[in-house]
Amino acid sequence: MQIIMYLTKIFYKVGDIPIFNPLYIHAYMIHQWLLNFRSQPLSVNQKSAIIFSPHQDDETLGCGGLIALKREMEIPIKVIFLTDGQKSHTATPWIKPPDNLIQVRKQEATTALHILGVEVSDIHFFELTDSTLSYLTSEQSENTIKSIVELIQTFKPGEIYVPHRKDNHSDHECTYKFLKVAVEQSKIELEILQYSIWIFWLSPLFIKLRFSDLTGAYRLCINSVLEQKKRAVTVYKSQAPILPPRVIKSFLLNHHEIFFKTQAKI
Numbered sequence: 001m002q003i004i005m006y007l008t009k010i011f012y013k014v015g016d017i018p019i020f021n022p023l024y025i026h027a028y029m030i031h032q033w034l035l036n037f038r039s040q041p042l043s044v045n046q047k048s049a050i051i052f053s054p055h056q057d058d059e060t061l062g063c064g065g066l067i068a069l070k071r072e073m074e075i076p077i078k079v080i081f082l083t084d085g086q087k088s089h090t091a092t093p094w095i096k097p098p099d100n101l102i103q104v105r106k107q108e109a110t111t112a113l114h115i116l117g118v119e120v121s122d123i124h125f126f127e128l129t130d131s132t133l134s135y136l137t138s139e140q141s142e143n144t145i146k147s148i149v150e151l152i153q154t155f156k157p158g159e160i161y162v163p164h165r166k167d168n169h170s171d172h173e174c175t176y177k178f179l180k181v182a183v184e185q186s187k188i189e190l191e192i193l194q195y196s197i198w199i200f201w202l203s204p205l206f207i208k209l210r211f212s213d214l215t216g217a218y219r220l221c222i223n224s225v226l227e228q229k230k231r232a233v234t235v236y237k238s239q240a241p242i243l244p245p246r247v248i249k250s251f252l253l254n255h256h257e258i259f260f261k262t263q264a265k266i
Ligand SMILES: [Zn+2]
Pocket: 054, 055, 058, 169, 172, 197
């Protein structure tokens, strides 16, 4: 156990040096390929939206620019957090989580979304236990889907944003699965856009990821709100020590957010 912890620590340190980190090279190359050759420009439309976020920070990292741009135009947005975020520090046991981590992450999410222009009344916390979405009983899954259906039918969004179906985190992939079923049950016509958090970093091309998973890519230029997004990301102080620095930098430096309109079968 001690050895694994020691090796993980080294990986975190070395991981910030691009030439020593194959994950960074993989993520960088796919991102550049999509941006330059395989994506279409996306402009912000007038459609209301619900952003589904498995944990408190995914919404800002993956869609912070989009949220800020939509709210600038006073377009209604709701943000739904599926889990309570209590397990964020389990992979880095040498970093002590803040006391009351659940409450801290809730407060961080509320503050970050305030910076992006979202009212507290438009933020919902489902408070399912972090990292358990793939282990829910069928009754718990059905109840979660039912809550999502009710939200969709009440708010009637034109668009829904959700992590990519191959985002390589069980909570992220389950959020997509729940959402897909809920949209079918809600019988509301809307568009699903998948955002990326871990897919470029942790879903290896030709092993977990196929080129067909990357079709339907759109790039949204977020230049005008990039500073706003950076301020919102830095609010997540509880997550800063545990996210690999290169991953955070990639979100802070990118002038585009990438979304996938692919409607592949689960
Ligand atoms: Zn997450």
